[in-house]
Amino acid sequence: MTQSAHSRELPVALSIAGSDSGAGAGIQADLLTFASQGVFGTTAITCLTAQNPRGVSGIQASPATFVVEQCTQVAAHFHPKALKTGMLLNAEIVVAVAGFCLLYTSPSPRDRQKSRM
Numbered sequence: 385m386t387q388s389a390h391s392r393e394l395p396v397a398l399s400i401a402g403s404d405s406g407a408g409a410g411i412q413a414d415l416l417t418f419a420s421q422g423v424f425g426t427t428a429i430t431c432l433t434a435q436n437p438r439g440v441s442g443i444q445a446s447p448a449t450f451v452v453e454q455c456t457q458v459a460a461h462f463h464p465k466a467l468k469t470g471m472l473l474n475a476e477i478v479v480a481v482a483g484f485c486l487l488y489t490s491p492s493p494r495d496r497q498k499s500r501m
Contacts, residue, residue, distance in 0.1 A: 402430050403429050405435055414427070424462075428458060431445045467485060
């Protein structure tokens with residue numbers, strides 16, 4: 385699969401958050417905000433909710449390893465310039481996403497060597 389024309393022309397951001405079935409928050413709101421600012425939005429879903437403006441009736445977490453797999457695939461193809469987190473439902477997801485962020489945002493050994501010169 386090739387990178388879309390929009391993602392080649394626009395800056396890319398990755399939202400790592402929950403899905404709001406009522407579309408008032410979470411990934412859905414992030415994508416609308418990104419688009420309004422001229423940013424191509426990509427996502428990693430941490431959990432699914434069953435909700436509407438009156439409340440949440442259910443929630444299901446994504447496995448932490450799958451959240452990281454989503455992030456890794458997006459990062460490898462789209463190379464986001466910004467990462468944004470939303471609902472990281474449990475400690476396992478928090479730790480997994482923190483590990484991904486450390487790896488993804490850390491300078492490469494070559495970049496670290498250049499900065500020392």
